[in-house]
Amino acid sequence: MKVVFLGTPDFAVPSLDALHEKYGVSAVICQPDKAKNRKGEIIFGAVKQRAIDLGIPVYQFNKIREEGVQILKELAPDIMITCAYGQILSQEILDIPKYGILNVHGSLLPKYRGSAPIQWSIIDGEEKTGVTIMKTAIGMDTGDMVSACEVKIEDDMYLEDLYNVLKTKGAQLLIDTIDEYVSGKIVPVPQNEDEASKCRMITKEDAKIDFCACAKDIRNKIRGLGYGYFLYNNEPVKVYKAEIGSGKGVSGKILSHSKEGVEIACKDASVLFTELQMPGKKRMGAKDFINGVKMSGEVL
């Protein structure tokens, strides 16, 4: 079976690996290179890099709906798999593969359609999420569902943790599903539109901590985004780990500053930051952080 894979970031790498091992992937399509490091050198996306290592031909289109159609037709895949590719496909493309296109999505559809389902599921304090394999359709993650796998969101999971679990589960589910899908044993099920929800993209602003919020929400946000930040002396202080404290005070007041962490009051309690970073400095644990940065009892 001829498989063409479309994906860009590292979330898609396990799926690419799994597919390639089982079926052999004849071509990989990913977004154009745009990431650069501080020196201005171009950094390849994780999928592109992986494809090169595996010796799979890579194609990149600014607009796959225009530039990619012809090539895709020539590739004549039996099935195409998308996983965090980053571009909207057209009906013309959807019609190319004999078995259509399957997508790996990081949520339990129809909830959390959209671009950052993993982040939002944690931010919202969900207790579970998962991955869904569905048919890629024209709408935003609206295709009929083929299979799904549930994952519990543990209280100590941060974005990176959940992300890693889901990308692995996604890859596993994908290869466990394809054969049955292709052979017709699985009949795709339409999504229940009444239960659908769509999450919006994450912006820089989302990472700014609002101390007027509840401790749990602040912590969930940091967990979901992987970090958060607040301004101290006009400089952004990034925080990577947070626990809920019992301190009370005016929202934004720095309650304590110890090896345990930097504790700041919020709406209903306090949050204790145990891993932080000053601009230009390295990320470090509270013990090291407070050794160099002395924060007094001011209010942010």
Add this chain to the structure above:
RNA sequence: CGCGGAGUAGAGCAGAUGGUAGCUCGUCAGGCUCAUAACCUGAAGGUCACGAGGUUCGAGUCCCGUCUCCGCAA
């Protein structure tokens, strides 16, 4: 060549106007204590990123070059 910060004891930081380096934590030894991550005393530990570079009587501190790390932007 996108903007900017930084490389000083194991770790985190200080070191105006240049004169061979300090603090906090940690470590080790001893003490106190029922005990301790608490406290007391003492000790070890640094060619101050690199370049047998430049200026100088003398540079961590000024100038030049290189490497590495990081924040922002992308």
